[in-house]
Amino acid sequence: TEIYTLSLHDALPILLLGVDVLARDKFKQLAGKRVGLITNQTGLNSAGVTTIDVLHDAPDVKLAALFSPEHGIRGALDQPKIDDSTDEKTGLPVYSLYGERRKPTKEQLDKLDALVFDVQDVGCRFYTNTATMALSMEAAAAAGKEFVVLDRPDPIGGEVIEGPMLDAGKESFVGIFDMPLRYGLTIGELAAYILASSDRKSTRLNSSHIT
Secondary structure, three states: OEEEEEOOOOEOOEOOOHHHHHHHOOOHHHOOEEEEEEEOOOOEOOOOOEHHHHHHOOOOEEEEEEEEOOOOOOOOOOOOOOOOEEOOOOOOEEEEOOOOOOOOOHHHHOOOOEEEEEOOOOOEOOOHHHHHHHHHHHHHHHHOOEEEEEOOOOOOOOOOOEOOOOOOOOOEOOEOOOOOOEOOOOHHHHHHHHHHOOOOOOOEEEHHHOO
């Protein structure tokens, strides 16, 4: 499994979101691949176009499935269990990762070559989107699939690290990492941290896209 974290600062001084870098590079990281996308309403490029539409319209990329975190694919649901559905615009299946399952299944991943994650994070430990990413990384590694993180800046910034560490043995879906409450990392940097902290030898990090 390879994880590509697309740089926020790949073309300084202009800040590019991960999805913008992907488009600028003509989607070469996903060329010819069947792709599953984990996203919600925060997955937008710099022009305000959803990552769903960007990948659905990308040449030589087959967007095959969508996966939704807490609050659903459009961020409109506030309930403890979210069912699978179908995206009205694209007709693609939307597999909920906040219902009976918390990570993609082997059967779902068997139909994909790569899993892309594009959800806004805020750098705070108890948001469940980071747990969704971590569990999906594990599923991708177990299935031998690529995992692509589309990075984006955190609105509260990354200059401050503060708050207590997670108590040992208290790990849960709202606190899956042993780190401070405010950890000062982007979602892509967090993915790199998770991988570096893992003992999974089958997972390889391509660090050339990390800043």
